[in-house]
Amino acid sequence: MTDDLLLYEVVDRVGVITLNRAAKANAQTPQMLDDLDALFMAAAADRNVRVIVLQANGKHFSAGHDISGSTEQARSAQAAATASDEFPSDYSVSGLEGIYEWETKRYIGYARKWRDIRKPTIAAVQGQCIAGGLLLCWPCDLIIAADNAKFSDPVVRMGIGGVEYHGHTWEVGARKAKEWLFTAKTFTADEAERYGMVNRVVPVDELRSATMELAHQIAQMHPFALAQAKRAVNQTQDVQGFYAALQSVFDIHQTGHGNSLVVNGYPILVDLDQMKQSLKS
Numbered sequence: 303m304t305d306d307l308l309l310y311e312v313v314d315r316v317g318v319i320t321l322n323r324a325a326k327a328n329a330q331t332p333q334m335l336d337d338l339d340a341l342f343m344a345a346a347a348d349r350n351v352r353v354i355v356l357q358a359n360g361k362h363f364s365a366g367h368d369i370s371g372s373t374e375q376a377r378s379a380q381a382a383a384t385a386s387d388e389f390p391s392d393y394s395v396s397g398l399e400g401i402y403e404w405e406t407k408r409y410i411g412y413a414r415k416w417r418d419i420r421k422p423t424i425a426a427v428q429g430q431c432i433a434g435g436l437l438l439c440w441p442c443d444l445i446i447a448a449d450n451a452k453f454s455d456p457v458v459r460m461g462i463g464g465v466e467y468h469g470h471t472w473e474v475g476a477r478k479a480k481e482w483l484f485t486a487k488t489f490t491a492d493e494a495e496r497y498g499m500v501n502r503v504v505p506v507d508e509l510r511s512a513t514m515e516l517a518h519q520i521a522q523m524h525p526f527a528l529a530q531a532k533r534a535v536n537q538t539q540d541v542q543g544f545y546a547a548l549q550s551v552f553d554i555h556q557t558g559h560g561n562s563l564v565v566n567g568y569p570i571l572v573d574l575d576q577m578k579q580s581l582k583s
């Protein structure tokens with residue numbers, strides 16, 4: 303486990319997971335995601351932990367998925383079948399099938415799994431939370447935002463209709479979701495609170511204390527009652543179609559990757575410049 307990129311401690315029945323890759327704005331490598339999943343599952347299974355907090359060291363919560371280098375690798379090797387940092391050995395099929403498998407496990411799969419953990423989870427977000435960063439905070443039950451937090455999903459600029467986990471419509475409503483996606487705009491913390499995406503906004507230097515205070519308050523409650531309350535809300539959303547919508551929009555997302563395969567001829571990433579040119583012509 304790359305415990306230098308992730309930290310974990312239990313503070314009075316609150317399990318605190320900290321993203322610790324501040325130098326890279328907490329961009330998520332594949333290994334980080336696997337380790338983060340392991341930490342979430344360990345905290346979920348630990349009966350001494352009643353609430354899980356996800357926070358981040360440094361200026362920014364997360365710049366999203368770390369895709370640096372993967373375009374080059376993909377281009378040079380046509381290389382989905384090649385094991386490497388970007389393509390670990392379980393990524394063994396090429397083309398859209400490989401992307402679909404990869405993202406099913408690490409993006410929508412993990413996010414959905416964390417959303418369904420049977421205890422309350424709280425994300426504490428400061429600075430930038432971009433694209434894949436949303437896949438870390440959205441699955442949490444509560445989001446506390448620092449007053450400098452900024453939320454964006456600029457994936458439309460890459461020729462894809464949004465990140466893999468379509469929280470947008472559920473988080474801010476259909477009309478704001480469309481504006482958000484169509485313009486690739488950034489929501490401020492205050493806007494996010496107004497639209498109902500975050501629970502509260504606090505001064506950045508009070509983010510951790512406010513989050514822990516709330517976590518400890520919740521940790522006083524009966525754990526089974528908390529699990530039931532969480533399930534009641536999640537189940538209501540699922541009955542409204544959340545779960546089915548997530549899966550079908552994930553498949554829509556894959557047609558964006560399919561398009562990049564057709565346009566660019568290599569599998570994992572859209573080349574932004576090339577995509578801009580091809581969209582113009």
Ligand code: ZN
Pocket residue numbers: 405466555559
């Ligand atoms: Zn994707």
